[in-house]
Amino acid sequence: MGIQERKEKQKLEIRKLILDASIKLFIEEGFGNVTIRKIADLIEYSPTTVYLYFKDKDEILTALHDVGFQKMQEYNHDLPSINNPLLRLHKMGENYINFGMENPEFYELMFIMDEPMKVIEETGCEWKPGDNAIKVLKATVTECMEKNYLIGTDPHLVSLSVWSFVHGLVSLAIRDRMEKFVPEKELLLPMMRQSLNWFVNTIENPARNQ
């Protein structure tokens, strides 16, 4: 029925309004600013209306978490054009760092905050966006090993390690734990890139110098 469809669409539109308002709020001033009432203010509805479109606040955060993963994918649009798998892995790392530092609030939702994982546990236990990203990483690491850019037989373990490394960099940085290491803010990102360079150079198979 056409009328049904239109209603569905309107419902989705208001959901989008809510999400956009939430994004605006936390982009501009962090998560403390994301309250149901402020969202409602922005979209010019009453606070309780929000609950007609989302079960609770955590569900909103989870939806934003999904948006974050889409955003991160955009950062990786240039990956397929890189043939050398180790270079590709390196670029993935750079993109990951750039994404995290340029979108710290999204990054928090995706990899730090508890709420999205709680919701996911309640609703099927599938962390689809995360799993997807992991799959790409693992494929790249596997290729690196097949083509002898990396030594080792366990792409699983190495993928986990690579991810931990870049996540460590980003999460320490956005939670202000690196100020001792890098007092000047302008040097933070360069330092992180340097660290990534060191990492990639170090794990590269030294025998594969042609």
Added chain:
Amino acid sequence: MGIQERKEKQKLEIRKLILDASIKLFIEEGFGNVTIRKIADLIEYSPTTVYLYFKDKDEILTALHDVGFQKMQEYNHDLPSINNPLLRLHKMGENYINFGMENPEFYELMFIMDEPMKVIEETGCEWKPGDNAIKVLKATVTECMEKNYLIGTDPHLVSLSVWSFVHGLVSLAIRDRMEKFVPEKELLLPMMRQSLNWFVNTIENPARNQ
């Protein structure tokens, strides 16, 4: 004056009561359970009395953050007995992981949550406990380089990288982002140790095989 001293001591005792109560609360049920009112209930004072001993909740969290660093030091009591600096670095990593996984709430305060760093920014900008830990790490990495266990000339950069790596492991684990990589909970810690092994083996100077 002796009477002054006794009063000082009593003040410190109540502060300790407050901190112990807070620890009990978040150990038993996580941070959601740490509220001024629950703390007050536990120590059998009224909620506002807490404010006579701490400026606000963030200051309590920051004090707990300090306690966490003391606890972490205890994990490292065995380090001085290890002569080989690379082995020592390895053990530091293991201890770090063990501490984080066994005390996730403290770990959060020390390396993930915003509040303590906010307080520190307001009161002098010195992250003393953190700086101290970093100093130990840097000394070890420096020794590794001097004795040729690690290649490279920048202990600063490598220390940052090592820390990022283990922090990445721990923080992904305690925020439940590793369930895809390691579905069974019992295998999580072994996997993290394996990852650390891989890391240390990989960064070790390959030329230094005697």
Added chain:
DNA sequence: TTGGAATATTTACATTGTTAAGTAAATTTG
């Protein structure tokens, strides 16, 4: 004993997430 400082409590307020009840408009049904 009394007055003032230190310590504690009572009351209160604003903000938060969230639920329950009510209302007005849109839609379906007869």
Added chain:
DNA sequence: CAAATTTACTTAACAATGTAAATATTCCAA
């Protein structure tokens, strides 16, 4: 088209939270 029902939204309210101001109590020195 009129009545009934569903939908979309709002108002009012609740409980929990951090915290401030006003008030009360305790304690010690003069």
